[in-house]
Amino acid sequence: MNILLIGSGGREHAIANALAKSPRLTRLFIAPGNPGTAEAGDNVDLDAADHGAVAAFCKEWGVALVVVGPEQPLIGGLVDYLEARDILAFGPSRAAAQLEGSKGFTKDLCRAHKIPTAAYGRFDNESAALAYLRKKGAPIVVKADGLASGKGVVVATTLIEAERAVEAMFAGAFGRSGAEVVIEEFLEGEEASLFALCDGARALGFSTAQDHKRAFEGDAGPNTGGMGAYSPACVVTPEIERQVMGEIIMPTLAAMREMGAPYRGVLYAGLMLTKDGPKLIEYNCRFGDPEAQVILPRLDDDLLELMLAAARGELPQRPVRFSKRAALTVVLAAKNYPATPLVGTRIGGLDHAQAIPDVIVTHAGTRVEGGRLLAAGGRVLNVTALADSVTKAQELAYKGVDAIQWPGGFCRRDIGWREVAREQASRPGSLVGGAGIPR
Numbered sequence: 001m002n003i004l005l006i007g008s009g010g011r012e013h014a015i016a017n018a019l020a021k022s023p024r025l026t027r028l029f030i031a032p033g034n035p036g037t038a039e040a041g042d043n044v045d046l047d048a049a050d051h052g053a054v055a056a057f058c059k060e061w062g063v064a065l066v067v068v069g070p071e072q073p074l075i076g077g078l079v080d081y082l083e084a085r086d087i088l089a090f091g092p093s094r095a096a097a098q099l100e101g102s103k104g105f106t107k108d109l110c111r112a113h114k115i116p117t118a119a120y121g122r123f124d125n126e127s128a129a130l131a132y133l134r135k136k137g138a139p140i141v142v143k144a145d146g147l148a149s150g151k152g153v154v155v156a157t158t159l160i161e162a163e164r165a166v167e168a169m170f171a172g173a174f175g176r177s178g179a180e181v182v183i184e185e186f187l188e189g190e191e192a193s194l195f196a197l198c199d200g201a202r203a204l205g206f207s208t209a210q211d212h213k214r215a216f217e218g219d220a221g222p223n224t225g226g227m228g229a230y231s232p233a234c235v236v237t238p239e240i241e242r243q244v245m246g247e248i249i250m251p252t253l254a255a256m257r258e259m260g261a262p263y264r265g266v267l268y269a270g271l272m273l274t275k276d277g278p279k280l281i282e283y284n285c286r287f288g289d290p291e292a293q294v295i296l297p298r299l300d301d302d303l304l305e306l307m308l309a310a311a312r313g314e315l316p317q318r319p320v321r322f323s324k325r326a327a328l329t330v331v332l333a334a335k336n337y338p339a340t341p342l343v344g345t346r347i348g349g350l351d352h353a354q355a356i357p358d359v360i361v362t363h364a365g366t367r368v369e370g371g372r373l374l375a376a377g378g379r380v381l382n383v384t385a386l387a388d389s390v391t392k393a394q395e396l397a398y399k400g401v402d403a404i405q406w407p408g409g410f411c412r413r414d415i416g417w418r419e420v421a422r423e424q425a426s427r428p429g430s431l432v433g434g435a436g437i438p439r
């Protein structure tokens with residue numbers, strides 16, 4: 001069977017690697033792909049925003065399933081367009097993708113269906129938003145309603161900071177995404193992500209992960225697309241996972257069906273584990289990047305089969321199988337990322353890293369020129385390692401990182417630190433008590 005995968009990041013390289021393992025795959029096309037995906041299939045020069053061109057390609061090559069990696073084409077209605085032309089696609093429709101595309105939509109849905117989330121207000125004018133802020137006080141969270149590449153959220157510790165954020169959003173700092181603002185109660189706890197594979201009616205747990213959004217060690221510096229991740233996130237105990245599936249994911253699926261927008265695809269729940277139980281921070285309508293790079297190498301099932309089943313509304317009545325091993329990914333970013341990443345620098349040593357057993361290198365922002373591998377974006381490479389514990393996966397991943405020669409790049413050296421600290425504290429004979437572990 002021929003498959004077309006849309007996207008060009010590390011996430012898509014990880015999806016391509018997983019799809020390539022399926023015995024049902026004949027040809028895998030990736031549009032536009034990157035130098036890494038070119039090793040798992042054939043990159044094709046197709047613009048995902050040109051829906052007509054994507055559909056024509058699918059007809060020409062007999063594509064049985066289109067897998068959409070990033071959020072923009074989903075929110076842009078690519079799946080609707082393809083399905084109207086009898087082309088099967090994995091990913092939500094434009095209406096269902098509102099769960100990511102509009103924070104206000106998701107908050108209203110949570111309120112109507114009693115899904116645990118932070119208390120909030122929605123505003124389309126500045127003075128009402130400022131009045132609400134003054135009534136609630138700090139800490140408080142200000143969010144642009146629409147997509148803002150992860151930059152439209154300000155966790156304000158003071159009222160002045162919150163007021164500035166509201167003023168900037170209404171002044172057009174995020175364009176149309178900031179024409180409406182959501183103001184939320186500040187939630188305290190540890191963050192984790194849970195993924196679910198959905199077929200419109202049913203959802204299957206698709207493991208958990210924890211990412212690292214800040215650019216520098218110790219969770220300092222500016223927010224980024226993600227500097228690393230590990231899976232599973234053991235802080236999401238089986239009990240919490242059941243709670244999230246029952247109180248958050250399933251009611252969301254039922255609500256989306258009820259409104260005539262059944263959700264198919266990956267539903268990614270960003271959670272805050274508060275003392276009152278797990279609460280939804282946000283939904284994403286696709287795999288995370290770099291979360292896909294830690295979840296998919298642990299998958300002991302056929303991804304192609306599962307995606308086909310989800311797209312057809314026929315997910316199996318059994319849990320998805322995952323390896324018990326831990327995976328940890330370190331993101332290698334170009335110097336000066338996220339502000340002004342230095343591109344065009346030369347990268348070497350990938351073969352050495354890849355030769356280490358249980359180390360996988362995925363490409364994100366790379367390009368090949370004259371036979372040389374060059375940095376071509378902010379986040380450039382991901383080094384993933386699989387091992388029996390997060391501590392060992394961390395050690396191995398950094399061994400992979402150290403085999404790569406790239407003076408133009410940098411990475412965090414503490415990916416997985418929360419779980420490493422927990423694993424060390426729970427070792428027999430440890431002098432560190434669990435209560436002293438930073439969260």
Ligand code: AMP
Pocket residue numbers: 118141143150153155184185186187188191270281282
């Ligand atoms: P979002 O784009 O909604 O996921 O928000 C980005 C980040 O802001 C989250 O990963 C959290 O770290 C933080 N955040 C968002 N909403 C809240 C909240 N209500 N309370 C505390 N932190 C939050």
